Amino acid sequence: MVSHAARIMIRNSAAYLNVKWVQSGFQNAKGALQEGETPRNLFGQKDGTINPRTRGEFNDQVWIDSGPDWLRGGSALVVRRIEMDLDGWDIIDRHSRVVVTGREIESGAPVGGKDEFETVDLSKTDEYGLPITDPQSHVARAMPPKEFPNQKILRRVYNYDLPPEPNGRFRSNTGLVFACYQKNPLEQFHPIQTRLSEGDRLNQWIFHIGSAVFVMPRGTKEDEYWAQDLLQD
Ligand code: HEM
Secondary structure (H helix, E strand, C coil): CHHHHHHHHHHHHHCCCCCCCCCCCCCCCCCCCCCCCCCCCCCEEEEECCCCCCCHHHHHHCCCCCCCCHCCCCCEEEEEEEECCCHHHHHHHHHHHHHHHHHHCCCEEEEECCCCCCCCCCCEECCCEEEECCCCCHHHHHCCCCCCCCCCCCCCEEEEECCCCCCCCCCEEEEEEEEEEECCCCCCCCHHHHHHHHHHHHHHHHEEEEEEEECHHHHCCCCCCCCCCCCCC
């Protein structure tokens, strides 16, 4: 279905657009998804738990509502190709994976929790007064700080798993085509990525290869072609 949708878009825009490059990936490393189930990536983590779901959340985080008319109702897409060190991830134990991620691997729940959609509470401590969720974990670094609750994005990640390259960095050629949508990458993606690059434990097992930012024009109304008001202006 996805191949067909991509084909139709490429074919119908052939008169005014060229394909420059394509990044291919698949969504769920586990197999067919149940309705509402969060897909897993190739580290076995549930990836996509915290995401906008309601219309209000999409309006707040994803759809652009300022600027020129052609921009309104669209979104800004950041695509980032990130290699994942599967060999390295395989040799660390289950507990370390949980600490690094900031979530249980099997259920996707907050550390020590049961349900995937329980709230992560960074102030919770154990009997020794130590934080239950490591402040350097991926989730702790990626969460919006209290002062900036708007630092949220819609993540749609795709896995890739290609034949190993002769002089590749790792023995596998595996990773994520990380894609996220937002109103404004400078206020959303950028501060999150800065916090991750400064102190995310996951950085030991991932390697960023390339990054790009795109404007996604809004969907079409009747009798209109995609991005018509942009191309006609
Ligand atoms: C290979 C790279 C990455 C892996 C394996 C990964 C994995 C995960 C996992 C397992 C979660 C927890 C479950 C969830 O809420 O989906 C998560 C959450 C999150 N990640 Fe990543 N991630 C990666 C890269 C990134 C990047 C580049 C960004 C953005 C700069 C990012 C932003 C986030 C955000 C915003 C959350 C939700 C935090 C919250 O509010 O709880 N991640 N990621």
